[in-house]
Amino acid sequence: MATKRYCLTLNLKNDPVLIEEYERYHKQIPEAILQSFKDADILSMELYRWETRLFMVLDVSENFSFERKKLLDENNPKVKEWENLMLKYQEPIAENKSSEKWVLMNQIFKTN
Numbered sequence: 001m002a003t004k005r006y007c008l009t010l011n012l013k014n015d016p017v018l019i020e021e022y023e024r025y026h027k028q029i030p031e032a033i034l035q036s037f038k039d040a041d042i043l044s045m046e047l048y049r050w051e052t053r054l055f056m057v058l059d060v061s062e063n064f065s066f067e068r069k070k071l072l073d074e075n076n077p078k079v080k081e082w083e084n085l086m087l088k089y090q091e092p093i094a095e096n097k098s099s100e101k102w103v104l105m106n107q108i109f110k111t112n
Helices: 016-025 031-039 066-074 077-086
Strands: 003-012 042-050 053-061
Touching: 003 016, 016 077, 031 042, 031 066, 031 077, 066 077
Parallel strands: none
Antiparallel strands: 003 053, 042 053
Protein backbone atom coordinates (compact mmCIF):
# COMPACT_ATOMS: atom_id res chain seq x y z
CA MET A 1 0.00 0.00 0.00
CA ALA A 2 1.37 3.39 -0.99
CA THR A 3 1.68 5.94 1.77
CA LYS A 4 2.27 9.64 1.91
CA ARG A 5 3.63 11.81 4.70
CA TYR A 6 2.39 15.26 5.65
CA CYS A 7 3.95 17.59 8.19
CA LEU A 8 1.96 20.37 9.82
CA THR A 9 2.63 22.99 12.44
CA LEU A 10 0.69 25.01 15.00
CA ASN A 11 1.41 27.10 18.08
CA LEU A 12 0.33 26.58 21.64
CA LYS A 13 -0.58 29.48 23.86
CA ASN A 14 2.47 30.65 25.76
CA ASP A 15 1.33 29.47 29.18
CA PRO A 16 3.25 26.68 30.96
CA VAL A 17 0.14 25.50 32.83
CA LEU A 18 -1.88 25.22 29.62
CA ILE A 19 0.99 23.46 27.84
CA GLU A 20 1.22 20.94 30.67
CA GLU A 21 -2.55 20.32 30.46
CA TYR A 22 -2.33 19.94 26.68
CA GLU A 23 0.37 17.31 26.98
CA ARG A 24 -1.57 15.51 29.68
CA TYR A 25 -4.61 15.26 27.37
CA HIS A 26 -2.39 13.76 24.69
CA LYS A 27 -1.24 10.96 26.99
CA GLN A 28 -4.81 9.63 27.08
CA ILE A 29 -6.52 10.47 23.81
CA PRO A 30 -10.10 9.14 23.74
CA GLU A 31 -10.70 6.03 21.64
CA ALA A 32 -13.28 7.88 19.51
CA ILE A 33 -10.57 10.34 18.44
CA LEU A 34 -8.11 7.56 17.63
CA GLN A 35 -10.84 5.82 15.62
CA SER A 36 -11.49 9.03 13.67
CA PHE A 37 -7.87 8.93 12.49
CA LYS A 38 -8.30 5.36 11.23
CA ASP A 39 -11.62 6.25 9.58
CA ALA A 40 -9.84 9.03 7.66
CA ASP A 41 -7.06 6.67 6.47
CA ILE A 42 -4.41 8.11 8.78
CA LEU A 43 -1.98 5.26 9.38
CA SER A 44 0.05 7.00 12.06
CA MET A 45 0.32 10.39 13.68
CA GLU A 46 3.10 11.89 15.78
CA LEU A 47 3.17 15.19 17.66
CA TYR A 48 6.35 16.98 18.72
CA ARG A 49 6.71 20.17 20.73
CA TRP A 50 9.44 22.73 21.07
CA GLU A 51 8.50 25.55 23.41
CA THR A 52 5.12 26.68 22.04
CA ARG A 53 5.55 25.23 18.54
CA LEU A 54 3.85 21.95 17.67
CA PHE A 55 4.89 19.74 14.79
CA MET A 56 2.63 16.96 13.49
CA VAL A 57 3.70 14.10 11.25
CA LEU A 58 0.93 12.23 9.44
CA ASP A 59 1.52 9.02 7.52
CA VAL A 60 -1.57 8.36 5.44
CA SER A 61 -2.85 5.86 2.90
CA GLU A 62 -3.37 6.71 -0.74
CA ASN A 63 -7.09 7.16 0.06
CA PHE A 64 -6.50 10.03 2.51
CA SER A 65 -7.56 13.59 1.75
CA PHE A 66 -7.74 16.63 4.00
CA GLU A 67 -11.15 17.45 2.56
CA ARG A 68 -12.54 14.03 3.51
CA LYS A 69 -10.98 14.24 6.99
CA LYS A 70 -12.60 17.63 7.50
CA LEU A 71 -15.99 16.33 6.40
CA LEU A 72 -15.74 13.28 8.68
CA ASP A 73 -14.72 15.50 11.62
CA GLU A 74 -17.58 17.94 11.04
CA ASN A 75 -20.03 15.04 11.30
CA ASN A 76 -18.48 13.44 14.38
CA PRO A 77 -19.69 14.96 17.70
CA LYS A 78 -16.78 13.43 19.66
CA VAL A 79 -14.21 14.97 17.32
CA LYS A 80 -15.99 18.33 17.45
CA GLU A 81 -15.95 18.16 21.26
CA TRP A 82 -12.23 17.30 21.26
CA GLU A 83 -11.40 20.08 18.78
CA ASN A 84 -13.34 22.63 20.83
CA LEU A 85 -11.44 21.55 23.93
CA MET A 86 -8.10 21.87 22.13
CA LEU A 87 -8.91 25.47 21.13
CA LYS A 88 -8.22 26.43 24.75
CA TYR A 89 -4.55 25.53 24.19
CA GLN A 90 -3.89 26.22 20.53
CA GLU A 91 -3.05 29.46 18.83
CA PRO A 92 -2.93 30.05 15.09
CA ILE A 93 0.37 30.95 13.50
CA ALA A 94 0.25 34.69 12.87
CA GLU A 95 1.47 34.43 9.27
CA ASN A 96 -1.16 31.83 8.34
CA LYS A 97 -3.69 33.42 6.00
CA SER A 98 -6.08 30.43 5.83
CA SER A 99 -8.83 29.56 8.26
CA GLU A 100 -7.17 26.24 9.10
CA LYS A 101 -5.41 26.15 12.45
CA TRP A 102 -2.82 23.54 11.45
CA VAL A 103 -0.52 24.76 8.67
CA LEU A 104 0.75 22.31 6.08
CA MET A 105 4.52 22.54 5.77
CA ASN A 106 6.41 22.28 2.48
CA GLN A 107 9.08 19.62 2.23
CA ILE A 108 12.36 21.19 1.12
CA PHE A 109 14.77 18.27 1.52
CA LYS A 110 14.78 14.48 1.74
CA THR A 111 17.58 11.96 1.50
CA ASN A 112 17.26 9.05 -0.93
